[in-house]
Amino acid sequence: MDPADRYAAFVTAHSKAIIAVVLIATLLVASGAGSVDSELTIANFESDSTEAEKYDQLRSDFATEGENTTVVQVVVRDENALSKDSLLEGLTLQRAIADDGDVNATLRDRQPMVGLSNVVATAAIREAEAGNGTPNGSAGAANGSAPPPLEAQIAQLESMSESEVEATVERVLAPESAAAGAVDPYSLLPTDYEPGATTTDGRVLYVFQDTSGASGDDLPADVADAQLEIRELSASTLTSGESFVFGSAVVDAESTQATGESFAIISPIALLIIVLALGIAYRDVFDIGLGLAGIALVLAWMAGFMGWAGIGVTQILIAVPFLLIGLSIDYALHVVMRYREASADDPEATPRTAMRRGLAGVVVAIGAATFTTAVGFLSNVVSPLASIREFGIVSAVGIVSAFLVFGLLLPALKLELDGGLERLGLSRRRPAFGRGGVASRILSVGAEIADRGPAVVIAIALVLSAAGGAAATDIDTSIEQTDFLPRDSPAWMDSLPGSLQPSDYQLREQALYLNDRFAQSRDQSRAELLIEGPVTDPDTLERVAAGRDRAANASSAQTLANGRLQATGPLETIESVAADNETVAAVVDDADTDGDGVPDENLAAVYDAVYAADPSAAAETIHRTDGEYRSLRLSIGLSGGANTATITEEMRAVATTIEGDSGLTVTATGQPIVEELVQKGLLETLVQGFAITFAVILAFLTATFWARYRTLSLGAVVIAPVLFAQAWLFGTMYLAGIPFTSETAIIAAIGIGIGVDYAIHVGERFLEEERARGDPIASLRRTVRGTGGALLASAVTTAAGFGVLVFALVPSLRRFGFVTSVAIAYAFLASIVVLPSLLAVWARYTDYDGTDDAATDDLADTTG
Incomplete structure (x- = not known):
């Protein structure tokens, strides 16, 4: 008896004890949920970049009027x-x-x-x-x-x-x-x-x-x-x-209200879609109830862990429940459908025997999906960003809890529930979804193509993947702050009952009006240049003037109606103080040898005169310590519509202009630039996390398939469709104009988690069937009709349920719904259409038929 059989036998033999232990453990863990800080906050991303360090230094050294x-x-x-x-x-x-x-x-x-x-x-x-x-x-x-x-x-x-x-x-x-x-x-x-x-x-x-x-x-x-x-x-x-x-509070209030109204409208629709889809798949109210109860328990484990760990709710962590709901629906469907298949294959088998056989057939796939996805998300603990580390840890804990609930508790609960209902005279025999009817014909397409023309499918998948990968290199990575503001409701929502009709939201239009028509004074709308070194050298202010001229021609800089650059720096300070003080004016005039209005000698005397006349104004742009002048500050107003990538590029060019071949060190910084660097660092972390995830999955699947079936090459075959689906997703994002940001990257991680789960189920089921039959095509047909039925129900349920978020009033929720539903759809298509062709070609070229001799030949082919 292999480990899967022993595990299934243990669960079915001790179902009552397992129910008691898991429920008690759930109560203990979930008791921490009350400690979770449920007030939604923006994820705090801190940067250790030079620009961030200099920005902190600038705010410390210069007494700006807008401070605090x-x-x-x-x-x-x-x-x-x-x-x-x-x-x-x-x-x-x-x-x-x-x-x-x-x-x-x-x-x-x-x-x-x-x-x-x-x-x-x-x-x-x-x-x-x-x-x-x-x-x-x-x-x-x-x-x-x-x-x-x-x-x-x-x-x-x-x-x-x-x-x-x-x-x-x-x-x-x-x-x-x-x-x-x-x-x-x-x-x-x-x-x-x-x-x-x-x-x-x-x-x-x-x-x-x-x-x-x-x-x-x-x-x-x-x-x-x-x-x-x-x-x-x-x-x-x-x-x-x-x-x-x-203002900030107005934006927060309206965004929170729009989010609440969106969920008030969409949640009942999403729940109805999910229940209807599960109803079609299960055709049994008790199994639907078990599945929904299991989802609630998984979310309780997640919330309880967050409470015990002191992790509060952030925007990034909102994605985790969606991942867990998707995996929970999938796990539950696989357990129940394999149980039903076992019952149909052997009508004489008792419910406990059928559950033991069904659970033994699916627990390896569920366990492998749990391990690979959990470890993949857990790879984020190496991130220097606390919010990403929390995202990885909470996701991993939630995924493991999904296995405990659906791989351990659900089978035990279903056995006891079915036994009780049968004692009441209610038959619990139900057909497995996908084994007949329209669903069976749809699912069989992948196996039929694998039989007749697998190379065509693989070629098309590769071409689409290459196109998606190429498009990914051109996906916009910049952030537009107005993209996160709620928008007015679509016309169809006006027909909703009065209590459900959303409010009118003009916040985005107001922000665009402000950005397009007015110069902004917020930190988000200013770039800062910190000029350090020998700031009393004669040509320093001439260099500052040259940098200011360069900034005036930058597309991201703000120019007022009178044509002046919106800037505050040492030259503006000197000019302003000199206009009110004749002594300062005389010192400035003496220091301006070429008559261009910019002092070019005796700068220390100029700074001294400005500090003597108006120390508070001087301290805003000219920093001195112990009587020695250390640095200057040039603040440049930014156009409200400028994106952070353009700001960073153009302000660095201004810094280079000022610095030149002098002894000065000029750093372009400020909140927009720091945010751009944080965003880049975050994306790099997530991309590295993706790479680690795939490496871990490949290694684990290779080891698992070798231990169970003596094949080393199948791990790469099974994971290939997940890579294809990700490439297709990036291509779709490019065509839809959705930027690749930290938000969408984390959503894409959901696609990886669910995609790996789907692919493992198909790969494991195929090997199991192939070992029993020795006929790849027959094994594929049984795989796509059996496991494929659970995958179809899972994909339709989760994709449709989350897809309704595209009707939300908040753009970030719309993007979440769209990207999540597309990721799930692509994961399903890759596993049901592309993977069977890959498996057919793999079986043909390795001569794998489920026997030990074939496995040995495969080992020789792969190592030699």
């Missing part, structure tokens, strides 16, 4: 967003925000709100104070002073006529005007605004909140609540035109 703050953008879209009424509404909103105690408590101390209304009102007040009504006067001298109180700004605008407001707007927005004060008004206007015009269709108000109490990347709860309250205040105050509020 988050910004909320209130966008006004009006026929004329510069009219008196529209500007006055902007100030009224600011007063409502300031009067709300909960919101006001979250605002930063200095200038918490900045909008064009403030710029215009402040300029009017300064001009009135100067008494001459000109754009110059004392306005320029007031650049660095605090703005007037909000009530004074409101009173000033209310006292002015429409024509007076328009005249002030014209002066403030005139090119090179000094009337605007410390705030650049062009940063508050659309980038396509015509300089000097007194009308425009949009403007933005920035509301800055203090996040100094934040832990990690999450906003404090009071800050998040305040952002949602600002949205309500904006809706009730800004009534003359359209407006919207954009």
Whole structure:
């Protein structure tokens, strides 16, 4: 009796004890589920790159104004967003925000709100104070002073006529005007605004909140609540035109709501599809119930382990339950169908005997699939990224628990349940799915092709795989942040009952509008260049100017409506301080020997003068320690629609321009660049994980098939369709325009796990049948009708169930549903259509007929 027979005999002989032990173990493990942090978080990917290190250094060395703050953008879209009424509404909103105690408590101390209304009102007040009504006067001298109180700004605008407001707007927005004060008004206007015009269709108000109490990347709860309250205040105050509020908490709230509404609509549909498909396959309500109960137990093991291990729910870990549901459905179908086959093959056999034979025939395949997929996912523990390590560990534990439930508990439960039902007079004899009818004819196609023209199938599979592999090299790997934002519901959802109709989501359109029309001030929209070394060398600032000019021509850099690059650096600091301080202006003029406005000698004296006049402004772009100047910071605003790959490439070119052949070391960094490098590192890790997975699977299958059937070459044959299916998947992603990111790479891992499972079932069943019959084609026919029936039911159930996610409101869920269902479909086709042809050719060229002599010949062929 081989190990599979002994295992099956043990399970069937001790079914009651096994049920008790496994259920008690499940209760113990699942008790940890209550400790799981179920609040969904973004997976935290940390990078150990030089750019990440320099970004941390930059934030530590330079005292930036936006440090420990988050910004909320209130966008006004009006026929004329510069009219008196529209500007006055902007100030009224600011007063409502300031009067709300909960919101006001979250605002930063200095200038918490900045909008064009403030710029215009402040300029009017300064001009009135100067008494001459000109754009110059004392306005320029007031650049660095605090703005007037909000009530004074409101009173000033209310006292002015429409024509007076328009005249002030014209002066403030005139090119090179000094009337605007410390705030650049062009940063508050659309980038396509015509300089000097007194009308425009949009403007933005920035509301800055203090996040100094934040832990990690999450906003404090009071800050998040305040952002949602600002949205309500904006809706009730800004009534003359359209407006919207954009901030981190608003994005999180709408994304969470859209995800919940998506699952509320789709989950019942998916569950109905799964139950209907299982109903067709099982044609037995008790077997369906056992299968669904088993899935619940597997998920309980997963959740319990996460609780005991202290692993919280992240976006990446959401994929694990889908993998486990797919494997659970497959395992359950194989166990039940092999049991039914054994009963049909020997009508005189008792249920316990039939279960022993059926389980012995399938447990090796289930065990091999469990081992290979679990070890493959467990290979991710070598990743330097904690979230990927957690993904691998949780997946592996869940896969092993699926074997315990469906390879151990389910057979025992079914024996006891069937025995009890038969004692009640209910017959438990059911035909195996795929052994007759339409399903049998469909499944037989693979075996018939393998008999008549296997080379054609293999050739087509190879060509498609080569095309898919070639396409994979051109798959986009960049990330567009707007691709993760919820979209408005399709028209067909309007016909749903009122309680199920989703909300209207304009978040993505609003983000695109912001990115296309306005310069952004978020960390995600800035590149940072850290300039280290001899920063007092005479040509340093000339090099910085050259780098700034190069950045101005970069497609990812943001240019304001007046044509200026949105940049903050030592040159901007020196220019700004010199405009308010005659002493600094004189030092700068003396240091500019060629008259181009850029100091080119005595830079230490220039830096000293700037620090003496305005140390806080100097500290933002010029770093010194113990009186010695160490580094400079150049911050470049980025176009909201630029992808991280382009940003990284172009900003590195800017760094090279500044560095040249000098002694300087210039590093292009910033949040977008660090994210790009993390993304690349993550993809490299996942690709390496794929390679390790396939290597482990190949080694294990080779060892298993040698131990059981004395063949060394079949492992490579069985795993080949899994590689084919992955190549087809990448080709499909390329054609569908789906980028290969960490998200889709992890989804593809599900395809590998299920694909390996399918291929092992077919390969193991074929060898078992071939050992009994010695006829490859007859063995293939029985394999595809028997094991193939379980695979067909499993593939249709899981692919259709998850495929309905393409109707979700959240793009990431849509991609998940599409890629998962396509991966499962390709895994099934590869195992049922391509693998039989590969097995037929393999059997022909190795002369394998299931006997020991054939196996010995195969060993000689493979080693000699």
